[in-house]
Amino acid sequence: MSLPDLARANWRKSSRSGSNGACVEVADNLPEIVAIRDSKDPEGPVLMVGPAAFRAFTEAVTTR
Template sequence: MRTAGTDLASAAWRKSGYSSGGEHCVEVADDFPGAVPVRDSKNSSGSTLVIPAAAWGEFVAAVRIDGLIP
């Protein structure tokens, strides 16, 4: 899902704090009110998902409940 009008040209990307340096890493960009841009760290020029912040929060909470992250 890409939100129309979301300009990611100046996005400051960071790897997830839970990435262990392995092959399965994602990067997120901060400072996009109401949205969380997410991309594959191995393919930075590939597709980017722009996820509503509330949905991202629910995803992270569910992963924590399952014990996958502290």
């Protein structure tokens, strides 16, 4: 498996992110991958998961 080109990533913060700078950014425009990074360290490590795993995660943490 080759790694996706993160230069093409369209990073966005959650609409629920606070103004304290403790945010994560998500890029979900990459083929077959969702990339996640710390907004304070955009050049740092990136967690990459499949779309189904990311969907399961967001459903699990969503307050209903």
